[in-house]
Amino acid sequence: MTKNRLFQIFGFLIISSLITSTPACKKIVLGCMDPVACNYSDEVTEDNGSCTYPEENFDCTGGCLNDQDGDGVCDENEILGCMDSLACNFDPNATDQISNSCDYDSCLGCTDANAFNYDSSALIDDGSCQSAASLMLNTWSVVAECSGEFIGGLLPTEITITEGANDGDLVLDLGTDIMIYGTIDIDGNITITNQDIGFDMFSITVSGNGILESETSAVINVYFSSLLINDDCVLTLGPR
Numbered sequence: 407m408t409k410n411r412l413f414q415i416f417g418f419l420i421i422s423s424l425i426t427s428t429p430a431c432k433k434i435v436l437g438c439m440d441p442v443a444c445n446y447s448d449e450v451t452e453d454n455g456s457c458t459y460p461e462e463n464f465d466c467t468g469g470c471l472n473d474q475d476g477d478g479v480c481d482e483n484e485i486l487g488c489m490d491s492l493a494c495n496f497d498p499n500a501t502d503q504i505s506n507s508c509d510y511d512s513c514l515g516c517t518d519a520n521a522f523n524y525d526s527s528a529l530i531d532d533g534s535c536q537s538a539a540s541l542m543l544n545t546w547s548v549v550a551e552c553s554g555e556f557i558g559g560l561l562p563t564e565i566t567i568t569e570g571a572n573d574g575d576l577v578l579d580l581g582t583d584i585m586i587y588g589t590i591d592i593d594g595n596i597t598i599t600n601q602d603i604g605f606d607m608f609s610i611t612v613s614g615n616g617i618l619e620s621e622t623s624a625v626i627n628v629y630f631s632s633l634l635i636n637d638d639c640v641l642t643l644g645p646r
C-alpha cells in the first residue's frame with residue numbers, strides 16, 4: 407500500500423499522526439546497565455553482562471569505604487596486636503596497636519649463639535651472655551675421686567682457675583705447686599693437653615678432659631702417670 411493510497415483512505419491527519427509516533431531508529435549501545443556497578447553508563451541501551459563491582463569494603467577506585475585511621479587498611483581488615491618489632495610478641499601482621507599490649511620481658515635472655523648460656527628461645531638480649539671460658543674463671547669447690555691414694559691425697563677441696571695466655575686457655579691451680587694447663591671451647595668441652603707437671607723430683611705426665619655442665623658445675627677427668635704413680639682422678643667442681 408502506497409502513501410498516496412493511505413492519504414486517500416485515512417486522510418492527511420491520520421497518516422501524519424502515524425509518522426510522528428513511529429520510534430526513530432535508536433542506536434544500540436552495549437555495556438553495563440547496573441547503576442551500582444563500577445562501569446555503569448547511562449548511555450548503555452543493552453546490558454551485555456560486562457558489569458564490574460568493587461571488592462567488598464572497597465570503592466570502585468580501590469579505596470576503603472571505611473578507614474577511620476586513614477592508614478589504607480579498611481576498618482574491616484584491621485588486625486589488632488603489638489606493632490613494635492622490638493617486643494617479644496611483635497605481630498608483623500598487626501595493623502592496629504593495642505595499647506600496653508607489647509611484652510618486653512618474657513623473651514629476655516642471652517641471644518649470642520657463641521655464649522655458653524645461649525638461649526635459643528630468647529629474642530631480646532638481657533646482657534646475661536657468658537662464654538664457657540669466662541664461667542670457668544672462678545674459685546670452685548672440688549670433690550676429687552682418684553683411683554690411687556697419692557694424688558687424691560694431695561688435691562685440695564677448692565681450686566681457682568685463671569685465664570691462660572689466649573682466649574679459652576685455662577690454668578688450674580691444684581695447690582701444692584701443681585699447675586695444670588687446659589683449654590675450653592665455646593660449648594664447654596675441656597681438654598687437658600698432655601703435659602709434664604714436674605712434682606718435686608718426680609716427672610708426672612698429666613692429660614685429661616672434662617665438661618662445663620652448667621654455669622655452676624663442671625667435671626674434669628685428670629690422668630696422672632709417672633714411673634710410680636698411675637692415678638685417674640675425677641674432679642667434680644661446684645659452687646664454692
Ligand SMILES: [Ca+2]
Binds near residue numbers: 474475478481484
Ligand atoms: Ca585503617
Ligand SMILES: [Ca+2]
Binds near residue numbers: 475501503
Ligand atoms: Ca590501622
